[in-house]
Amino acid sequence: xxxxxxxxIAVDGFPPRRSGWAQIVTSADHKDVAKILMVxxxxxxxxxxxxxxxxxxxxxxxxxxFMEPYTFNRVLSLYGGTAIFFFALPLVLxxxxxxxxxxxxxxxxxxxxxxxxxxALWVGGAVVLYxxxxxxxxxxxxxxxxxxxxxxxxxxxxxxxxxxxxxLATLGFVLIAIDLSATLRVARAPGMAWRRAPLFAWSAAxxxxxxxxxxxxxxxxFTMLMIDRNYGGxxxxxxxxxxxxxxxxxxxxxxxxxxxxxxxxxxxxxAEIFSVFSGNPIFDRRAMMASIAAVAVLGTLAYLQNxxxxxxxxxxxxxxxxxxxxxIVPIGLIFFNLIATLKDGALQMRAPVLFxxxxxxxxxxxxxxxxxxxxxxxAWYLKNTTDSTAATHFALIGGAVFGGFAALxxxxxxxxxxxxxxxxxxxxxxxLAVGTLVAFVPMALAGWEEDQVVDAYKxxxxxxxxxxxxxxxxxxxxxxxxxxxxxxxxxxxVKGGARAGHDPWGGDTLEWFALSPPPPHNFDxxxxxxxxxPLRDIRAAIARRAHExxxxxxxxxxxxA
Amino acid sequence: MTPHSPGxxxxxxxxxxxxxxxxxxxxxxxLGLFGAVRRFRGGRGRSASAAPAHPGIQFxxxxxxxxxxxxxxxxxxIFTSNALSxxxxxxxxxxxxxxxxxxxxxxxxxxLWRYNYPNGAFTYWKLVIPVxxxxxxKLESTDVVHTWSVPDLxxxxxAVPGKDTQVIFRADAEGEFFGQAATLSGQAYAPMRTTxxxxxxxxxxxxxxxxxxxxxxxxxxxxxxxxxxxxxEEEAEGGETAAEANEAEEE
Numbered sequence: 166x167x168x169x170x171x172x173x174i175a176v177d178g179f180p181p182r183r184s185g186w187a188q189i190v191t192s193a194d195h196k197d198v199a200k201i202l203m204v205x206x207x208x209x210x211x212x213x214x215x216x217x218x219x220x221x222x223x224x225x226x227x228x229x230x231f232m233e234p235y236t237f238n239r240v241l242s243l244y245g246g247t248a249i250f251f252f253a254l255p256l257v258l259x260x261x262x263x264x265x266x267x268x269x270x271x272x273x274x275x276x277x278x279x280x281x282x283x284x285a286l287w288v289g290g291a292v293v294l295y296x297x298x299x300x301x302x303x304x305x306x307x308x309x310x311x312x313x314x315x316x317x318x319x320x321x322x323x324x325x326x327x328x329x330x331x332x333l334a335t336l337g338f339v340l341i342a343i344d345l346s347a348t349l350r351v352a353r354a355p356g357m358a359w360r361r362a363p364l365f366a367w368s369a370a371x372x373x374x375x376x377x378x379x380x381x382x383x384x385x386x387f388t389m390l391m392i393d394r395n396y397g398g399x400x401x402x403x404x405x406x407x408x409x410x411x412x413x414x415x416x417x418x419x420x421x422x423x424x425x426x427x428x429x430x431x432x433x434x435x436a437e438i439f440s441v442f443s444g445n446p447i448f449d450r451r452a453m454m455a456s457i458a459a460v461a462v463l464g465t466l467a468y469l470q471n472x473x474x475x476x477x478x479x480x481x482x483x484x485x486x487x488x489x490x491x492x493i494v495p496i497g498l499i500f501f502n503l504i505a506t507l508k509d510g511a512l513q514m515r516a517p518v519l520f521x522x523x524x525x526x527x528x529x530x531x532x533x534x535x536x537x538x539x540x541x542x543x544a545w546y547l548k549n550t551t552d553s554t555a556a557t558h559f560a561l562i563g564g565a566v567f568g569g570f571a572a573l574x575x576x577x578x579x580x581x582x583x584x585x586x587x588x589x590x591x592x593x594x595x596x597l598a599v600g601t602l603v604a605f606v607p608m609a610l611a612g613w614e615e616d617q618v619v620d621a622y623k624x625x626x627x628x629x630x631x632x633x634x635x636x637x638x639x640x641x642x643x644x645x646x647x648x649x650x651x652x653x654x655x656x657x658x659v660k661g662g663a664r665a666g667h668d669p670w671g672g673d674t675l676e677w678f679a680l681s682p683p684p685p686h687n688f689d690x691x692x693x694x695x696x697x698x699p700l701r702d703i704r705a706a707i708a709r710r711a712h713e714x715x716x717x718x719x720x721x722x723x724x725x726a
Numbered sequence: 727m728t729p730h731s732p733g734x735x736x737x738x739x740x741x742x743x744x745x746x747x748x749x750x751x752x753x754x755x756x757l758g759l760f761g762a763v764r765r766f767r768g769g770r771g772r773s774a775s776a777a778p779a780h781p782g783i784q785f786x787x788x789x790x791x792x793x794x795x796x797x798x799x800x801x802x803x804i805f806t807s808n809a810l811s812x813x814x815x816x817x818x819x820x821x822x823x824x825x826x827x828x829x830x831x832x833x834x835x836x837x838l839w840r841y842n843y844p845n846g847a848f849t850y851w852k853l854v855i856p857v858x859x860x861x862x863x864k865l866e867s868t869d870v871v872h873t874w875s876v877p878d879l880x881x882x883x884x885a886v887p888g889k890d891t892q893v894i895f896r897a898d899a900e901g902e903f904f905g906q907a908a909t910l911s912g913q914a915y916a917p918m919r920t921t922x923x924x925x926x927x928x929x930x931x932x933x934x935x936x937x938x939x940x941x942x943x944x945x946x947x948x949x950x951x952x953x954x955x956x957x958x959e960e961e962a963e964g965g966e967t968a969a970e971a972n973e974a975e976e977e
Contacts, residue, residue: 234913241910306910312887313870313911318836403888409871410886443766452784474873474882474908476889479810486802490795497791498784504758511768522763529755536751537744540798542737542806545881546727549873549908613741616727616877618908621916628904 193277194685195262195344198284200580202259203573205291207652209251210566214648216244218641221604225638227626237622238304239323243294245307246327249423250334251291253565257372257430258341260572263580265345265369267676269362270354270694272687276344283340290333297326306620308420309390311401311412316394325394332387339380342373349373354675356694359454363674363697364447367454368433372426375461379422386415413475417468425464427561429457431528431568432499435521438575439503441672442518443510446698448502456495456502463492473544482541489539496532500525515670516590520571523598524563531560534609552612554619555605562601570597570651577655578669582681583662589654597647604640607633673698727877730899730924734878736809740802747798809881812860812894819859819896820927827862827894828855834865834872834885834907837914847937853922856930857900865891870912876905876922884909897924
């Protein structure tokens with residue numbers, strides 16, 4: 166490492182990659198596994214949006230008979246499983262798995278076969294979920310609460326298929342989280358201390374630690390319910406030593422943790438995007454890092470805010486509220502630092518920036534609404550109304566869809582070697598933004614003003630929510646069009662996008678040091694890291710060397726006196 | 727919602743407090759965000775320069791945020807506790823209770839609510855209660871988790887099998903109030919609604935008597951049919967018939 170590293174790397178003489186599919190399916194390379202997750206997540210986003218649209222079609226007019234009640238419950242259960250386990254989490258973990266090792270200068274992950282197995286399990290889960298669709302899907306809802314999800318009340322195998330599918334996916338996520346946390350622990354480039362690591366890599370580390378905690382808890386709950394259903398267990402049966410409440414504790418820990426994981430992902434990606442496109446370093450890295458870790462811990466402990474109407478002690482409800490409200494400090498600091506990063510910069514309004522700004526704005530609406538929901542007394546009215554649906558969707562669409570698309574537009578050149586269409590990117594952004602507002606603001610109002618409940622397959626004519634529901638359905642249609650536009654843009658750009666070099670945006674972190682797309686081993690040489698903007702140091706070093714060479718040449722060409 | 731009980735009045739106030747807090751948050755973040763984007767956009771001759779970090783400012787911002795959170799927390803505890811402390815029966819309420827709350831048992835089942843009043847009367851779907859009277863409603867479920875929710879009168883409460891839950895409230899005005907079960911409980915979850923009719927104490931007493939008479943009449947009629955059945959069909963083997971089994975269950 167005596168020589169100064171050079172960003173233009175020669176990549177001759179590598180073993181030839183297998184062609185197309187064969188390479189991706191058989192490879193344990195973290196980039197190939199991540200590609201499976203991300204492409205799959207894109208497909209399932211389309212399916213989840215379609216399912217949401219179907220449900221909104223049913224709820225467009227009062228007392229609609231478009232869907233049978235059980236059909237609605239099936240679509241609802243599929244939508245919940247798809248959106249969480251097959252869109253949001255794989256997209257987030259896929260991007261982490263692809264980008265974070267590159268960002269810390271790793272030449273691969275340290276446990277690649279584990280990630281490969283994780284990806285395969287996730288694919289298996291996806292197949293089980295939609296193979297279940299062919300016979301009898303679950304009718305137990307987004308979170309299949311026992312006793313409804315017990316054999317006595319839903320006796321076909323739909324719930325078993327749902328649990329198997331989401332369980333396999335979760336097991337996959339846990340394996341990937343092990344690989345990712347180990348990689349980020351031991352494989353960082355020389356000099357890449359945590360205080361110099363990119364914030365997105367820090368988000369990836371915090372998220373994988375979080376997944377290591379919450380994933381096994383969900384797997385335990387799923388296993389118990391499977392035992393209850395298939396082997397006469399009584400974990401969630403009342404009166405036989407079990408309790409239905411146990412399920413709520415275990416699963417809400419996971420769902421709250423997942424919520425935080427999506428937010429942490431979005432904040433990490435937006436930090437990178439703001440930093441690159443404004444030309445500024447992060448306003449205060451240490452505050453951001455501490456806040457991101459605090460969000461993971463406090464947000465998961467705040468799971469009790471989902472149980473305000475359940476028979477638990479009032480003290481526990483106040484504890485849940487305390488944890489939820491204490492999130493105001495780290496999340497507020499994150500917003501403050503992200504906005505302050507723009508200060509005195511020269512922000513270029515490219516598509517990733519547009520999506521990042523939209524993500525922050527939509528997340529702010531969602532989290533503010535969640536703050537209102539977290540007040541115990543207020544939740545005794547607002548909980549399980551469509552107001553809570555709207556709050557959750559604002560925060561998670563802000564995090565996973567807007568944040569996810571910001572990250573996708575930003576790192577697409579690294580992954581494919583081509584940039585996504587800028588014009589279509591703008592159009593799709595505005596479509597999504599309008600769709601989100603038109604869909605979920607009326608839904609919130611219907612919940613707050615008229616107590617429209619969640620998960621119901623129909624609403625009644627004289628309840629004063631006809632207008633709200635019609636508008637919300639139109640909004641979801643716009644949202645659906647926006648999703649299609651983004652996905653179409655991505656598909657078209659894989660082959661037809663403008664060619665991007667290794668560093669199209671002028672980034673300062675190490676993933677832009679690798680080629681686009683990166684070779685299997687990521688880097689020929691692991692660069693020495695001396696600051697939190699290693700690529701900028703490398704560029705400066707190159708400029709300095711070029712200057713020296715010029716000077717030397719000039720000196721040598723001068724006639725000797 | 728239009729609150730018609732002391733408790734829901736407190737809840738409504740807390741919702742509005744939460745709303746204004748949320749509004750402050752949304753406006754502050756978006757003003758800051760869009761202001762910064764407008765001001766620091768490139769292409770206007772500005773060049774990127776590194777902003778110096780101020781470690782002190784983080785603590786100041788965190789302090790403001792913590793203050794905001796603490797105020798919200800304290801307000802929420804005050805209003806939540808107020809919502810729970812329902813004043814007892816007034817002079818306009820049901821006098822025969824002598825200050826005790828009127829205990830009503832609500833049973834959730836797929837997909838209706840059954841209300842058991844003291845003195846053996848019961849109703850399905852519709853609850854009739856006297857105005858200005860403290861109601862202590864005991865909730866239970868015979869099958870899956872149901873959430874009882876009549877937003878104008880009382881907080882939402884889950885009825886969980888095997889757990890005894892209760893909600894105490896007092897209706898301030900006569901009238902009909904609508905409610906809707908709020909946890910997915912299966913196919914007929916959406917029509918699992920309920921109505922609470924708040925009436926004068928006199929009307930309530932009348933209603934209970936009518937109801938008891940009606941139930942008695944119905945039971946007699948059922949017994950008659952049953953005995954006729956026994957006569958015509960000769961297969962009475964001493965075992966419980968379906969109708970008897972039903973009655974036993976209802977007791």
